[in-house]
Amino acid sequence: MLLKLDNISFKYPNAETHVFEGLSHHIDEPGFHALFGPSGVGKTSFAKILCNEIKAFTGQIHTEDIETILYSYNLERLPGWSNVGDHIAKITPPSHVEKSEVLVECFGIEKCLNRRFAELSLGQQNRVNLLRYLLQDFNVLIMDESLANVDELTREKIILKVKEMFPDIIFLYISHNIVEVSKFCRQILVFRSIPKNPQTLLVKGQDLAMGQTLTKKDHELTMLEIMNAS
Amino acid sequence: MLHRRLYQFLIIYSLGLSGLFLIKYTLNLSNYVIPGPANLWATCREVWLRYFFDTGDTLAVAIIGHITSTCLAIFVGIVGRQATWVGSFVKVAAYNVQAYPIVALAPIIFILLGDGFISRLLIAAMICYFPILLSVLGIMAEPVVDIEHFYRITGRMRWQLEIKIRAFENMNKLITVIAGSATLAMAGTIVAEFIAANAGIGYSIRIALYQSDLSKILIALFLIGLSLSVYQGLLEFSGYLAKKKWEVPKGGIV
Numbered sequence: 001m002l003l004k005l006d007n008i009s010f011k012y013p014n015a016e017t018h019v020f021e022g023l024s025h026h027i028d029e030p031g032f033h034a035l036f037g038p039s040g041v042g043k044t045s046f047a048k049i050l051c052n053e054i055k056a057f058t059g060q061i062h063t064e065d066i067e068t069i070l071y072s073y074n075l076e077r078l079p080g081w082s083n084v085g086d087h088i089a090k091i092t093p094p095s096h097v098e099k100s101e102v103l104v105e106c107f108g109i110e111k112c113l114n115r116r117f118a119e120l121s122l123g124q125q126n127r128v129n130l131l132r133y134l135l136q137d138f139n140v141l142i143m144d145e146s147l148a149n150v151d152e153l154t155r156e157k158i159i160l161k162v163k164e165m166f167p168d169i170i171f172l173y174i175s176h177n178i179v180e181v182s183k184f185c186r187q188i189l190v191f192r193s194i195p196k197n198p199q200t201l202l203v204k205g206q207d208l209a210m211g212q213t214l215t216k217k218d219h220e221l222t223m224l225e226i227m228n229a230s
Numbered sequence: 231m232l233h234r235r236l237y238q239f240l241i242i243y244s245l246g247l248s249g250l251f252l253i254k255y256t257l258n259l260s261n262y263v264i265p266g267p268a269n270l271w272a273t274c275r276e277v278w279l280r281y282f283f284d285t286g287d288t289l290a291v292a293i294i295g296h297i298t299s300t301c302l303a304i305f306v307g308i309v310g311r312q313a314t315w316v317g318s319f320v321k322v323a324a325y326n327v328q329a330y331p332i333v334a335l336a337p338i339i340f341i342l343l344g345d346g347f348i349s350r351l352l353i354a355a356m357i358c359y360f361p362i363l364l365s366v367l368g369i370m371a372e373p374v375v376d377i378e379h380f381y382r383i384t385g386r387m388r389w390q391l392e393i394k395i396r397a398f399e400n401m402n403k404l405i406t407v408i409a410g411s412a413t414l415a416m417a418g419t420i421v422a423e424f425i426a427a428n429a430g431i432g433y434s435i436r437i438a439l440y441q442s443d444l445s446k447i448l449i450a451l452f453l454i455g456l457s458l459s460v461y462q463g464l465l466e467f468s469g470y471l472a473k474k475k476w477e478v479p480k481g482g483i484v
Contacts, residue, residue: 051383070383077376081398083478091386116478129380136384 001065003027003050003140003170008059010045019045020199023059025189027170031207032163034181035174037191037230043174046191047071047142050172066139066170073144076129078117084128085113092135099165103131106161108154122149127158134162142172159184160210182222183208190229201229231470232463239459243452250448265445273445278453281434281446285453288419288430289461291347295354296415300362300408302355307366308393321371324363332356333421340426350422350430357418358411365407369400398476405469409462416458 004026011018019042027033035043048054050061051071078087092100104110107127112120120128130146147155162171163184175181181188185205192199203225208214254264261269310320336353343349370393377395381387397404423432431450438446 053383071379073379075376076379079377079395079398080477081394091380091384116480119480132380133384 001028001030001139001168001170002063003066004062005050006060006062008046008049008057008061010042010049010054010057013056017194020191020194023200025200025202027172027187029186030166030168030170031186032159032171032173032184032205034185034188034205035172035191036176036178036181036188036226038193039176041191041193043191044073044144047144047172047174050140051142068136068138069140069142070133070136070138071142071144072130072133072146074126074129074146074148077125078128078132080116080118083114084109084117084120087117088113088128088132088135091132093137096135100131100135102165103134103161107131107158123151123154126150127154130158134166138169140170140172142174144174145176147175155180156184160208164210178223178226179219182206182226183214183219188226190226192230203229231466232460235459235463235466236456239455243455247448262442263444265448270445270448273443274449277446277449281431281450281453284429284431284434285450285457288423288432288454289416289457291350291430292354292412292415292419293461295351295419296358296412298351299355299359299415300411303359303362303366306363307370310367311370311393311396317371321367324360324367327360332360332418336422336425340422345426345428347429350419350427353422354415354418357421358414361414362407362411365403369403370396372396374399401469401473401476405466405473409465409469412462412465413458416454416461420454 006024008023009018009021023046035046037043045054048071049057051069053071078084082090088100088104104113107130109124109127109131112124112128117125117128126147126149130143133141133146147158150158159180173181173185182203183206186207188203188205190201190203192201203222206214206219206222250264251267253259254266265273306320306324310317310324332353335356336349339349339352343352374395377399378387378392381391381395419430420432420435423430424436427433431454435447435450438444438450
């Protein structure tokens with residue numbers, strides 16, 4: 001499994017400066033990989049290039065054993081003509097029904113199934129949205145603030161469960177939460193604002209999995225490294 | 231909805247009539263210029279039944295024209311929503327053609343088709359068609375990104391689903407545009423009758439105009455406003471029912 005970006009440059013039409021220029025990065029193993037950095041440095045643009053939503057870029061993207069790249073973000077909505085449960089049932093392939101039941105329980109959204117999406121809290125909406133992506137067939141899932149507004153304990157429970165249930169999938173986790181990315185991600189691609197060179201730096205994360213423990217010192221060291229890099 | 235439309239119309243009509251009476255009595259105008267309440271009442275008793283059926287005739291033509299143009303506008307709007315050359319062509323053509331005043335074409339239609347039902351229907355449909363088309367085009371060409379994204383990226387998006395999402399999300403706008411354009415359909419029919427037709431309330435208004443009989447015109451206006459308010463109220467109510475039936479009820483299904 002390989003996802004390799006070679007010399008990627010991108011700027012918005014009519015803009016004078018690039019969002020990023022000559023960016024290269026590769027991911028060759030599954031797990032959680034973070035895109036970290038302040039707002040406006042191009043994390044979302046980078047994600048959209050990966051999933052082919054942005055086509056006006058230069059550079060090369062190479063993939064091996066990757067067929068489907070999905071991109072989820074935290075402002076998505078479900079159509080208002082069906083309740084959450086009906087929608088999930090409709091978009092879940094028959095082979096993933098069992099997985100759906102496990103995830104619904106882990107995500108704590110059993111009580112949301114009979115309700116309209118618009119009636120849910122933001123945290124519940126984001127969990128429902130992420131869940132429906134996890135029920136698709138994919139090799140890479142980009143999670144752009146997909147767990148925003150979810151409380152810390154539930155978020156931790158969800159991430160650990162997802163890591164356990166999807167060991168062969170590459171997750172690109174976009175978040176501003178330094179504690180979270182340093183704790184759960186295998187590697188963190190830190191995006192820096194445009195005058196800084198290089199524009200990205202790679203930091204190794206703690207990659208915590210279900211049943212493992214993390215020492216406070218190691219965690220703090222990783223966080224410090226990310227802060228220094230950004 | 232229906233009752234609101236009706237009392238709004240009655241308030242506006244009463245205000246207009248009061249304004250006329252105020253002018254009449256302030257300037258001491260004769261009944262020939264502005265009829266007094268007694269004249270108005272006498273004329274009403276004399277013509278209301280005939281005018282009632284004339285208004286019904288006009289409303290029927292307006293409704294058929296309105297439904298025809300709404301269906302056509304939705305069809306063309308759905309075709310024109312696409313970012314293909316066909317879609318762009320439809321959009322540009324719609325924007326350019328609607329800039330031309332359709333009423334100006336009415337004499338040509340009467341010359342070619344005569345002064346019967348078809349001419350009235352065609353003018354009514356043409357007058358309300360473009361405003362509906364432009365609204366439907368605007369709604370259908372605007373993606374609802376937050377909902378459509380999932381279907382697109384997972385390869386589930388079909389054109390029927392795309393239309394369903396956009397129509398559902400813009401249901402209130404669509405209802406407002408369709409109900410609002412009913413006025414245009416009615417206006418188009420009346421204008422057509424006024425110009426050259428031989429039936430309908432517009433034709434009766436033309437005769438009243440030749441007789442300089444303001445009472446008859448005021449009675450005609452009352453019936454036009456009343457019938458249009460009922461039609462628009464029913465359209466809005468149908469839209470409300472359709473929306474209610476389509477969306478999931480609040481509080482969920484227990």
